[in-house]
Amino acid sequence: MTTNVNTAYSDLVEKLEEISRLGGVMSTLHWDQEVIMPSGAAESRAKQISALAGVIHERSTDPQLGECLDALKKEDPSTFNKFEACNIREAQREYDKETKVPKKLVQEMAELGSRGHFVWIKAREENKFSDFAPTLKRFIEMKKEWAAYVFPDLTPYDANIDNYERGTTMAEIAPIFERLKSELIPLIQSVKEAKHHPDTSFLEGTFPVDKQEALGKQISTDMGFSFDQGRMDVSVHPFCGGGHPTDVRITTRYRDSDFIESLYAVIHETGHGLYEQGRMKEGRDLPVSEALTMGIHESQSLFWERMIAQNKAFCAHYMETFQTTFPNNMQGVSVSALYEAINNCKPSFIRVEADELTYPLHVILRFEIEKGLFDGSVSVDGLPELWNDKMVTYLGVRPPTDTLGVLQDVHWSGGAFGYFPSYTLGAMYACQFYKTMLGELPDTEKYIEEGKFAPIKTWLNEKIHSQGSLYSPQELVQKVTGEPLNPDHFINYLKTKYRAIYQIN
């Protein structure tokens, strides 16, 4: 690099690091709000968050940041190594996202996002979709406008998907989702009709919260989560937050009538947490080290939750621990019985409560609806009926109310369109990564049975966590697994697993 380029790049780094550090402060505030903050502080905290958001916005749209990027853009790309090139590329992308949208639209979206949330809560409570419909209509209009400013080369829905899942488009997702549909709908039907169903009765009972907490911490530690660089607490909805790879904070919630829900939330969030703790050691305040996309992040939580912890080998390893921890409930339960019980499949109305097998259809339904809303083939007013009809076709159940149907998710109330596909992309990535791991570490299931998770974590650290944002999801999957995203792995996995559990020929 010449001196000028050097200066422009180091100026860029300085500005990006400041933005990242202020972002870390913001994350800590959000964690505090969900976990620790006294209820009476809601209003003052909102003002503090708004003040900090204002500063971060100011820094993110700083014309001097734009000048740095302009100067760097003039250079021959080969001037930069891949680490530097990634920082420049990601910074440009964020800068464009922040600056290309007129202030008026940004403000209107922020305002509707805040107002829309309360409109949605009330509409859901009162089961009145028509009260929420105007918000939804306006958000779609605005998000189309937004798309034209930010990603003018993409269709409006693709632009919204790209916002969460960089480089991924409808053209890639649609055929994959069609395949999933054609395979999973009949599989779910067979499961429903199967004569053998898992016994889940021993998962009911009373499970003291302090024992659940100790168990969760133990398993999270076993998985390799570092409590020197993280915490585990309680919040209304489990999440993984914290302000830095050295300060990763997972949460769960407890009901004393169910230890599986809380424990698997811990495992899921630990999966996210290991991604964050496993980020590359260099450039931790720079975009290059950041987790790639929502879908890849979800692939890591689902990898641990499903590929590892819903595996029979995992049940085998922890059976004794469960029996010692909850002697009144788990004595005399076999490993197979536990394995079947935690993989119980049952079509239901609510996405967040859905099991591994039915979950994709909840996502596909939403993807198809969003696609239609953006290309005009679906009308907002007809949504409740369309939703319920699709639920019947895909899962064989019709929601009795819109509260249990089209009004169940928070996403649209904040204008988050294009977010849902990431959940199922994540599940497919997880499965494909696991298959590759089995090839490279043939003893994986033996390791799991022995509770030896270090080789698994190390593999994920190397292949995924430490790669940061260097590649697109497509490039990463190709690099790690030797092929593009291939739904066959996911389909075969589900077929084999659920045919065995439900004893379907």
Place this chain on the structure above:
Amino acid sequence: MTTNVNTAYSDLVEKLEEISRLGGVMSTLHWDQEVIMPSGAAESRAKQISALAGVIHERSTDPQLGECLDALKKEDPSTFNKFEACNIREAQREYDKETKVPKKLVQEMAELGSRGHFVWIKAREENKFSDFAPTLKRFIEMKKEWAAYVFPDLTPYDANIDNYERGTTMAEIAPIFERLKSELIPLIQSVKEAKHHPDTSFLEGTFPVDKQEALGKQISTDMGFSFDQGRMDVSVHPFCGGGHPTDVRITTRYRDSDFIESLYAVIHETGHGLYEQGRMKEGRDLPVSEALTMGIHESQSLFWERMIAQNKAFCAHYMETFQTTFPNNMQGVSVSALYEAINNCKPSFIRVEADELTYPLHVILRFEIEKGLFDGSVSVDGLPELWNDKMVTYLGVRPPTDTLGVLQDVHWSGGAFGYFPSYTLGAMYACQFYKTMLGELPDTEKYIEEGKFAPIKTWLNEKIHSQGSLYSPQELVQKVTGEPLNPDHFINYLKTKYRAIYQIN
């Protein structure tokens, strides 16, 4: 106000509110760091705090803020009501403090503050004052320079006092401290020689931490601390923090061999917390609502710790609770015995462990030394000997090491000169306020005995907490008590109390 003045004032308010809100974020980060943060996050957190501090400094020195103040300064002071006038006055004071000092000196002080802290820790550990002396010398030089920039009309030491205790000078403090000395030294001597000494043996034993915590929360609640707008947690050193009057966070620490230490820390910090929670309802993000000075803040914590909780009436009210909570230790102990035990007086080397009666002499010693360091009559190199000689004269004990002497306090390692007097000013204010309260609420001790703290809290809320920064400490004391700070109240209180406890004629 004219339109222009109106605009300048509302611009000022907007800027001050932003600074205050970002300051609230900073306080929350500091609390998090002391209470919650995983140890591995120290380095990343330091960088985040530095980024936020940079933003706050930028906002605090914003030339546009200076322009607002210049515009407002041109107006007839009668244009503004006392609320507005206070915001302008305090903003000007802070702006001057932030902008009048050359950047080079600010940076040098920040650097020495950071480095000096570690130099001090090491010197204290190794009992080597000579290693710390150069830092101390340099800090005094810099703080003299600093004083000339910020408060050119004050002597250097007065400027440093004014930084913590606005409007208070050596001329006010010195004669008061002389009086204290002349009265307390012989009183402490009589206490030492007294035949009767409190029995403290029942305060030794094992006090389960969970019971201590529940007791602390109960008494804090009884005092009127709102846990909807606050929290109580554990930290290495007890403090009162949090980011807003609606988010006040007190801490304590526990040793299972001593419940009094932890409980009285809770009471002390609750006193600070009630001040914060009791701030005026208007302008909570503006200087006008802020707690007045260090000394007045300390007057509130000491009011509750000493005037209320070390009162015999308090012992009478909680005796049964203590006995139920710690039946193995407290059964059969009389109220008088408890009262005497918690007021036990014993000259010792360490200020922070000192009792009510000997504490002022620790402060006076430091005040005299600081005064001498600033006027040149005391040399840094001669400090250890001077310190130890004064300890003998004032308290009759000679520290065997500098670790237990001149190196014990953190303050000087960060350049905090002029801070110590506030502790004893606070104790005297507390006593004078209490005397006034007894006049206005003659049933105060009856209330305490009944555990009815609401009238006491309400009185403090009205007279002190809700007054914010409207007045100087001198004006406030005059307004509340009808006279200036008068050490007689403190002296008479101590004489009466300790002569009775130690049965001195």
